[in-house]
Amino acid sequence: MANKKIIKNDTEIISNVDFQKITNLLGTDADNLLHHKCKTSAKDTLCAPSPDYISDVLVPSNRNPQVLRNLAAIFNYGRLAGTGYVSILPIDQDIEHTAGASFAKNPLYFNPENIVKLAIEGGSNAVATTFGNLALVARKYAHKIPFIVKINHNELLTYPTKYNQIMFGSVRDAWNLGATAIGATIYFGSEASNRQIMEVSEAFEEAHSLGLPTILWCYVRNEGFKKDSINYETAADITGQANHIGVTIQADIIKQKMPTVNGGFTALNFSKSDPLMYNALTTNHPIDLCRYQVANCYMGRIGLINSGGESHGASDLVEAVKNAVINKRAGGMGMIVGRKAFQRPFTEGVELLHGIQAVYLCKEIDLA
Secondary structure, three states: OHHHHHOOOHHHHHHHHHHHHHHHHHHHHHHHHHOOOOOOOOHHHOOOOOOOHHHHHHOOOOOOHHHHHHHHHHHOOOOOOOOOOEEEEEEOHHHHOOHHHHHOOOHHHHOHHHHHHHHHHOOOOEEEEOHHHHHHHHHHHOOOOOEEEEOEEOOOOOOOOOOOOEEOOOHHHHHHOOOOEEEEEEEEOOOOHHHHHHHHHHHHHHHHHOOOOEEEEEEEOOHHHEEOOEEHHHEHHHHHHHHHHHHHOOOOEEEEOOOOEOOHHHHHOOOOOOHHHHHOOOOOOHHHHHHHHHHOOOOOOOEEEEEOOOOOOOOHHHHHHHHHHHHHHHOOOEEEOOHHHHOOOHHHHHHHHHHHHHHHHOOOOOOO
């Protein structure tokens, strides 16, 4: 009864319990991540995710009513429904990384229906996967969970290996199979990036005309971006600019890898930069690095979702929760996590997705 005097309702009880679990999972990183105060871009300059995000930000834009309706379908599905945050299950690694390499740990997912089942049981806002996977289950599930069709991929059967996103189908195909939105990748910095920018820009324009929201995988890819054993493909300055190009071609949501370093432009001595990018707009703190990514998404007016990365086994839940805390406190809109969820037993995958969502449902975790 003592707790009831302090905690007013069941929602707060759940929130407090989750906060303690999250704190325990973060371990020695808890204080650094949960109590950090961002002194770069102030939180009151951001457009933070909220239940009224579509009405407040996108209704005044050029997005048509069908796009707004389909975005609302994504925002109002799953365990995060009505919060303004999203948790998306992406499984396109069967093409991007080969099906065998992706599904060997859990052959259950060679069957596309189990991909959709994991997204539903995991409380995801949507499932993002290939034309083939979604087409095979479209009539059974298109009305049960929002579909995001990934329309381009990098295939790994060409020898020697190349990295070049190519279209695997049309926007009209995605619309016909019941898609709620489409997704596409651009390898910014690659030799093929100019073509990919033009192709994806045209695809996004067509998608919007058909009422489909667009999600852009804003990945940086160039072997030249690796120097002195540091991979600047995940540098905050370079990925931030990739995000800014992505919102310029009217992506509705930006997917980006979590920044791990900074100073890519200066270390590689290319493009243009300003010292203020490194001593005023960012610090070395992971939340500040991620906030710079958010700032490049029109100060959060276009939502940033960070990817979960590869599976490392036992540490996956801790890594996923840590990244979710960084994303949320930086001003991001959510997480899009695949391998950490599907490369483990089904029940454990569901629990991992729920663990990520707990961060966004936890009121004690707010903008830094």
